[in-house]
Amino acid sequence: MNRDWMNRRLLSMAIAIGIVISLVTFHDTRLVLGITVLSTEASLAAYYVIRKKYTVAGLFAIAMAATALSFSHNPLLRNSDILIVALGIAAIGFYNKYFAAPRLKAEQLQRIEQSGIQQMEEMEPEAFLESMELHFYAKGWAPERTPRTNNHGANLVVNKPNGNRVAVRLRASREAVGTRWVEEVIGSRPYYHADAGMVITTSEFTAGAREIAKKNDIELWNRSDLIDSLIEVSEKQEQAEKTVQA
Template structure:
């Protein structure tokens, strides 16, 4: 037997806000027409508010540039964060891609040095990223260690971050941070996609893989196509 889906508490509250006034008006006026009119007015106001809130939320995401970040590869995401921090007055440097000792960026402002690991992921970030940035804090003599992702974190990663004093910035926090640091963060994100070439990676066939644009978004595709049809998520 299938489990009954739990109802949303917010939907229950909205139902009470509509049905409640109808019953009150009906009780005092004995007119169901008046009750329906009042309930209809309240329903219209609630619907309008929810539509307006949804539009504002979509516009907020558009201005943040998070949609462009979802199309980046890891290298482009690092470059984007570097430019974002610089636009907010930070001294920022992208570390070497080889031997970075766990940090992708080192940013400094007001005497505070922060070691950052950037994770442009299509799945939650695991515990390894937290362990690496915790080690990087010591290596770079940083005051703080951050992991920034366009996704979320596993429970183990969150627990490790708490015990190692690492700051985790997930998708929602990233959107808020980007808009706070630069109201035109989406412009930087768009410029990054247009001007910074995604890094090639190695394919199983020993050829290279480049970022391709498909029907459902960007992905890594083998440069030896059609001889090799291997693909990989960004």
């Protein structure tokens, strides 16, 4: 599962919990609004700390302080609520547009280049198969090739260190992968005595493919997941080289 997607899901849950608690606990609209804004800002601050974006997290912390101040019961501050919150939002928006967004884009481009995913997208099926076979070896998994023809829906069968056998279907493409590829790997599991199934692509999956995969416990690696795995192996290899040189 994509770690960033998981972090966003936890963020949404935290915000929702804050809203529910405020609605159940308080009848004052002012307090409900204040706690909702605070829970959102706190969740965003935590999210960016997880992503190691400490400057952005700090801005959200400042916004939290401003919100708490503006929603206090001090009569002198009640008329400045909208102004303080608006200034906090504007500051965060300015930072994201002119500093965070360009930096994030540069980091994404660096990750893409480091992973080599662009070369994979252009590969013929056989070359992509060889590349993934080497990648699995580097991860410490033991891949077995299936026949080139009549492979019953799997390109590889991977033996993981925990003893599980995984039937793997590969698809190098720029187009979204549909239900056919997931159905094929589902059908291949009994033939190869596999404990699980996996479909890997350099692209994305359709909603239908994800639904079928979820119902049949098939693991899906989309472009982002594949990049994460490629970089993880690359960094481990670099670290191992540094250790040997030292």
